[in-house]
Amino acid sequence: MLALVAPPTLGRGPLPVEGGGAGAVLRAVLAGGPLARTAVGQATGLSPAAVSRHTTDLIGLGLLRELPPPDGPPRAGRPRLPLDVDTRHHLACGVHIGVPWLTFALLDLRGRVTAQERIPRQGGARAVLGAIRDHLPGFLARHTGGRSVLGLGVVTGGWVDSERGTVVEHGPLGWRDVPVRDGLARFTRLPVHVESHARALARAELLFGAGRGATELAQLFIGNVVDSAFATGGTVLRGRRSRAGEVAHLPVPGSAEPCSCGRTGCLQATVSDRTVARRAHAQGLIPVPDFDLLLALAAVGADPALRLLEQRLRLAAPAAALLLNMLNPEVLVVSEAGLLVAPQLGGYLRAQVLEHSRPEPGQLVTAASFGTDVLAVAACAGVLDSAYQRPMELRTARSGH
Secondary structure, X not given: OOEOOOOOOOOOOOOOOOOOHHHHHHHHHHHHOOEOHHHHHHHHOOOHHHHHHHHHHHHHOOOEEEOOOOOOOOOOOOOOOOEEEOOOOEXXXXXXXXXXXXXXXXXXXXXXXXXXXXXXXXXXXXXXXHHHHHHHHHHHXXXXXXXXXXXXXXXXXXXXXXXOOEEEEEOOOOEEEEOHHHHHHHHHOOOEEXXXXXXXXXXXXXXXXXXXXXXXXXXXXXXXOEEEEEEEOOEEOOOHHHOOOOOOOOEOOOOOOEOOXXXXXXXXXXXXHHHHHHHHHHOOOOOOOOHHHHHHHHHOOOHHHHHHHHHHHHHHHHHHHXXXXXXXXXXXXEEEHHHHHOOOHHHHHXXXXXXXXXXXXXXXXXXXXXXXXXXXXXXXHXXXXXXXXXXXXXXXXXXXX
16 A cells, blocks of 8 residues: 655664764754754764764754753753754755746755745756856845855756766757856856756655655656656665666657657657647647646646646656656655645545555655745755765855855
């Protein structure tokens, strides 16, 4: 049976110590905080001395803080002050590059959106990078409120080489080999984290969403681009040249939709926002083929719109089930806009996935955790993941800001 509740956040044994013990301490407090130091030691497997040392460093960086002692009778010895993530000093900034919009966002260290703005995406790669450079300074001036910015995340769909900071291929945008990091790093003077939409969302789900406390997770994103990502051992896998997770060209039986790759019936061509909007327009549901208009109809319960979105989920369900069967993750997240405006479609999705898979007891199949903030969270996820994995490297980012 597919679980409908998230897995527990603690009790799965010591956390992975990628980035050293300081990262493990910070992630333990994120997952279960506020926490006493003894509980941090139990969650991480670190000695009391190591927990104390890392805690001191993280407090000094403004990443953790000590809370007042809990209510109750006084205890002998040093007060046991709970530790919590300190959200007062730092923000992560991000830009999501979509087909219709550029979404600018700021998140605090608990993954909560503190500000977001969006502007139309116009022109090719050079124009888009120029628009980011033009809009970013004012956005930060309006919304940071004196807090430091730890880095800039830039996220989009398609094939993104995160190590090189390059968008290798984005079919709907017509981009090939666009050096995004080089185009922004010198201008921002910030670390620039370039990532694919699916991998960014997988990182966010592990930190703040349905994957909290899990180490094995699969993510399927369905939009104008269709792609996937997966994590094992708590680490999101990139694969050679950051190409792991490509599912856009999986065949869909019975589909004759032409694809930019030259074939017909590919998954992305069959279920993309553009394709579904075109179907809705052809059926007379919306005056122009605009996917947002279809979502607005679904949000008010229009049955023909809901049927179209159900059809999209049905066509995508075999790909979701393939990830579940091949990877056997604790959590499978399907990020699709229809699930946000019509949450009742979640039951239909789970039923369709179940038809094509053999899930184990306790596995969670769920929609994305972040509602209408999903693009904003994705945009900043790479910055926050870096902070939680390698917090001691943030000194360079802070001094350079």
